[in-house]
Structure formats: C-alpha cells, structure tokens
Amino acid sequence: MAENDDGMARLLAVMARLRDPQTGCPWDLQQDFSTIAPYTIEEAYEVADAIDRGDLPGLCDELGDLLLQVVFHARMAQEQGAFSFDDVVAAIVGKLVRRHPHVFAQTSAPDAGAVANNWEAIKRAERAEAGETDRSALAGIARGLPEWQRATKLQNRAARVGFDWPGPQPVLAKLQEELDEVRAEFDALAADPDDASARDRLEDELGDLLFVAANLARHAKIDVGSALRRANHKFERRFRAMETLAEADGTAFAELSLAAQEAYWARVKRSEGGSDAEGPG
Numbered sequence: 598m599a600e601n602d603d604g605m606a607r608l609l610a611v612m613a614r615l616r617d618p619q620t621g622c623p624w625d626l627q628q629d630f631s632t633i634a635p636y637t638i639e640e641a642y643e644v645a646d647a648i649d650r651g652d653l654p655g656l657c658d659e660l661g662d663l664l665l666q667v668v669f670h671a672r673m674a675q676e677q678g679a680f681s682f683d684d685v686v687a688a689i690v691g692k693l694v695r696r697h698p699h700v701f702a703q704t705s706a707p708d709a710g711a712v713a714n715n716w717e718a719i720k721r722a723e724r725a726e727a728g729e730t731d732r733s734a735l736a737g738i739a740r741g742l743p744e745w746q747r748a749t750k751l752q753n754r755a756a757r758v759g760f761d762w763p764g765p766q767p768v769l770a771k772l773q774e775e776l777d778e779v780r781a782e783f784d785a786l787a788a789d790p791d792d793a794s795a796r797d798r799l800e801d802e803l804g805d806l807l808f809v810a811a812n813l814a815r816h817a818k819i820d821v822g823s824a825l826r827r828a829n830h831k832f833e834r835r836f837r838a839m840e841t842l843a844e845a846d847g848t849a850f851a852e853l854s855l856a857a858q859e860a861y862w863a864r865v866k867r868s869e870g871g872s873d874a875e876g877p878g
Contacts, residue, residue, distance in 0.1 A: 637666040748811040775806040838865045
C-alpha cells in the first residue's frame with residue numbers, strides 16, 4: 598500500500614509541475630475542464646478497446662492515461678479551491694461503502710439483482726437528500742452519455758416500473774413498423790428534397806428506429822455498444838480485405854464500379870464462411 602501511495606504522490610507531483618504557472622508546460626496551462634473533457638472520454642473508450650482486444654499490456658497503459666485525466670481535473674479544481682484529489686478519493690470511498698451495505702453493514706443482498714435494486718434505492722435517497730426534486734423513475738440519467746447508452750438506461754429504468762414489452766417478438770414487430778415509417782419518410786423526401794419538414798420527420802423516424810433497435814438488444818441481454826463495436830470491426834476487416842484483394846489483382850479499389858466492389862465483398866464473405874448476400878453486412 599505504501600508503494601501505491603508513493604506512486605500516486607509522484608503522479609500528483611508531476612501534474613502539479615505541469616500546471617506550475619512559472620515553470621509548467623504551456624499546453625497544460627492552457628487547458629480547462631471543457632478542453633480536457635473530450636480527452637477523458639477518448640481515454641475511456643481506449644480502455645474499452647484494449648479490453649475488447651484482450652490486450653492486457655495495452656490496458657495497463659490506457660488505464661494510466663485514464664488515471665491522468667482524473668488527476669488533471671482534480672488539479673484544476675484544486676487550483677480554483679473547489680476540491681482536491683484527496684476529496685475525489687474520499688467521495689468515491691464513501692459512495693462505495695454507502696452503496697454496498699450488504700458488504701459493509703448488515704443489509705442482505707443474496708444475488709446481483711438484489712444488489713442492483715439496493716443500489717438504485719440508495720441513489721434515489723442520495724438525490725432526495727441532496728435536495729433534488731425530480732421524482733421520476735428516469736431521474737439521474739446523465740445527458741452526457743453516448744446516446745445509445747442513454748437509450749438503454751432509459752429503457753431499463755422504465756422496465757423497472759413495469760413499462761416494458763414482455764419479450765422480443767413485440768419489439769421485432771415495432772422495429773418493422775418503424776422501418777416502414779422510415780421508408781415512407783424517405784419517399785416523401787425523394788419527392789421533394791427541399792422539404793425541411795420531411796427531413797425533420799425522417800430524422801425523427803430514424804431516431805425511433807435506432808431506439809427500438811437498442812431495446813431489442815436489451816431484450817437479448819446484449820450490450821448495444823459491444824454489438825455495434827463488433828459490427829464495426831467486421832466491416833473494417835472485410836473492407837480492408839477487399840482492398841487487399843483488389844490490389845493483388847492490380848486494381849485500384851476506389852476506381853471500381855459498385856458492382857465490381859460488391860463482387861469483392863462477396864469473395865471476402867465466402868472466405869470467412871459467410872453468405873453471398875450483396876452489400877456491406
């Protein structure tokens with residue numbers, strides 16, 4: 598523990614040096630919470646990517662980058678007299694102890710579902726104690742989340758109070774309904790490309806389609822982000838393979854017709870054991 602404390606102290610000292618007004622780094626000194634926030638989000642995604650790739654050495658490196666983000670924000674707050682890194686640590690330690698009474702107190706939680714229910718009840722009590730007046734089942738869901746993640750959280754919260762489809766079949770039916778509505782709005786926009794209201798309706802219907810798709814993944818107990826990440830990896834792998842095949846044939850892939858490109862796509866899918874269905878997917 599002492600070694601860990603010493604390492605943390607060194608990191609805090611390095612951050613303080615970088616932010617020193619006289620001898621610090623000009624770039625670090627220019628930053629504020631809003632400019633660092635995108636890096637914080639980026640580093641969190643890079644942690645998830647290392648985990649997804651099973652790259653433990655990379656995960657070690659990315660966790661360090663993410664920890665730096667916490668230290669950076671805490672240092673800026675300390676300079677303003679708002680809070681320090683020690684306050685951040687004290688807050689999370691207190692929260693973990695408070696939200697795990699089945700570990701640190703006498704409350705019983707026999708399974709993960711009970712733990713989740715207790716967690717939400719404690720969070721509601723904390724919000725009430727803090728003076729928050731929002732009593733909705735949807736209260737406390739951060740607006741800064743990626744929208745696919747926020748959609749799933751909204752759906753989970755609604756499901757906890759019984760507002761949910763009983764299974765995947767009605768969700769699939771709703772997905773088809775939303776797809777039909779998207780087709781109708783595409784047709785309306787094609788008939789009048791300058792119709793701003795048609796474009797607005799199309800965006801609205803596409804949003805509904807994606808929201809229902811997220812709900813379908815939730816009913817399958819599949820994380821939307823993981824599923825989309827998997828699809829992205831598959832598309833990238835196949836697209837790069839098409840480019841390689843075209844180059845081996847002495848052809849510039851970008852100069853091929855769509856039909857010729859799709860022929861390469863079918864070759865790649867066959868090589869992976871997939872079907873010959875046209876188009877990316």
